[in-house]
Amino acid sequence: MSTLQRAKVQAKAHPLAVDAVLAAGVLACMVAGSFVEPRHRDTVNWVLRTPDPLSLVLMVLGAAALVFRRRAPMTVLALTGTFSVIESVTGDPRAPVAMSAVIALYTVASTTDRPTTWRVGLLTTTVLTGAAMAAGPLPWYAQENLGIVAWAGIGATAGDAVRSRRAFIQAIRERAERAERTREEEARRRVAEERLRIARDLHDVVAHHIALVNVQAGVAAHVMDKRPDQAKEALAHVREASRSALNELRATVGLLRQSGDPEAPTEPAPGLDRLDELAGTFRNAGQRIEVARTDQGTALPAAVDLAAYRIIQEALTNVQKHAGPHAKAEVSVVRVGPNIEITVLDDGSGEDADPGSGGGHGLLGMRERVTAVRGTLTTGPRYGGGFRVHAILPVKNRTPTGEDPA
Template sequence: MRNHPRVADGAVAGAVFLYSLPIQVAYAPEHPPFVGVVLIAGLCAPYVFRRDRPLATFAVMALTAFAQWLLGVMLLPATFMLFFGLYNAAARCGRWVSAAVAAIVEIGVVLAVLEWGADPIMELFTGTALVVSVWIWGYTIGTRRAYLASLEERAVRLERERDNQAQIAAAAERARIARDIHDVVSHSLSVMVVQADGAAYSLRGQPDRAERALATISDTGRTALTEMRRMLGVLRDGEPEHDSYAPQPGIAQLDQLVAGVRRSGLPVHLTVEGVPRDLPAGMELAVYRIVQEALTNTRKHAGPNVSRVRVRLRYGQDVLEIRIRDDGRGAAVVHSGSGAEGGHGLVGMRERAAAYGGSIRTGPRAGGGFEIAASLPLEAE
């Protein structure tokens, strides 16, 4: 019956209708039978629609009961369907609407007592108590039902918000991985292009040097492929992500990064000042990628006459400073599109720094060359 509420309501209305018919014939013979049938039907039939239209249901019942009073037809069991209508209105309508319904039922009680009551005071008290009790019962049930519905709605809303947050987090993760892919591909291809050019130049005259360049190309390509597979594995939905748990590069791998760049022909020197501190893995990755992208930009744009590139990390009391300087054609870098407002690399560096509350300054140096300076705040120890 819970799955078919209208069938249940129809069964209740039908039972009251069938129970009232013989009583009307036996105790109200002075009225034509069809009058009782119409009155009983008018009191019972609307109950079937009580869930969809509670006020209309009660209105039909109340008008039928008023017609019963006007015709002088004695009280029938079906007349008490008014209390079912009152309960239904109290449970499904607002406080003041249901209170008005209760007042109408109370007026009906008064009229019935005045018309047919043997002990008016006692019957009026009993009828009023019944009206108040039914109204309170229905209003309480309606309030509880509304409270449970609000809880369900809140749960659905929270679940929807949680799904939205998960989608936002997934989009952010994909954007982060896209930046990593850009950094890896840009850095690795730059090294490979430089080494390939060097190998082609020295292939005949200096075969040993060409062989070393080709070995560097091979190592760089393998490293790039490994990192690409790891990052692309995270992007595959529904597949195992075992490779994504591989250690991320950090500050400890900067020596290896600088050595690889130095082998490609760029004179890079790394210095670390201050007392190194343990940093979150994400911040260490950001530092690594900032240095990697800065060296990639230097290789691309500084020109062939670079004599020195300096990477300096300085641990301050509450800030980690990262500076990458070169003595190449710094002014041309800004106009090439990789300066403060151009290039995906510098944008990615700014995003990485901003993710940890830091900032990045880029621009040509006064004495020539180009400088990238990043500052990342550190938690006080």
């Protein structure tokens, strides 16, 4: 830290001492000015003179008042202004006490707003100049009287400039702090969104494949003794489902790796192009599924395509877990205007026909995915039994105002 910086730190830590030093300096200048006077009006020759005792007393009082200029700037200005008026009217016509009033006016201007500076500055200048012109021993047009106007204007202008600079620096500092807080909040928001997305993917992958493994393992255990060939086939489906689960988990968890990790997954996210493959995994588990599509040729954004796939996957997983062993599922993907509609129906009559009654995160995850792409989701029991999942997703990404980007 440089000497100047250390001095600034010490000055901020001891403002009263700084004001005391300033008051001593102002007093010295006023006393020095009171000992000289011009010999002739049209020359610059100067001679020593004896200062008036009353003027010396007023100088000391005015300088002493400046020690408290930060604590009560208006009061100090009123006191120094009063001392200046008294000196101008009764003392020898040099008016050195006005220097303390100028310093006090500077303090008021640097600590208040501009309108207050204008009002107080005009009032101070008018009172000091008017008193010197009207009641002073010199003619009203004397340069000593007019000099008060100049010095008062300099004090007010300098104080206003200092105040403006402080306000400007403070505004820059606050703007920088606000920008830093905004960046931190945005970073936290993005981290939270990424965690939520990864949690949804993990839930969808684990719930789907574990449900299939559970069903096939139950089938294998049931037919192991009487039909070992069928049990072998069921175990093969268990192995395939577990392998698929591991692959998808590896791809999802790979998102948590560092950006420079060479083992980061490069496989694209699943979409509706893998719908037949998805339905096949459930059919292998013994579930009856019918798929109807009238969206051929529709190109979906990656986020919408992934959301559609995951919604169907979660809905069929719920059918597998909740609708009963003999339930039939119907999946339809239809293009309707600017949207694509996903519908999954089942006629299950299981005891837990409502997937939302289990306290899981399946329906919540579907709703979050649909909301993320600005779509709508409707779920609920069907009349006569079963459950219905209906999602409407936009074919194109939309801006926050709901309009298609140009």
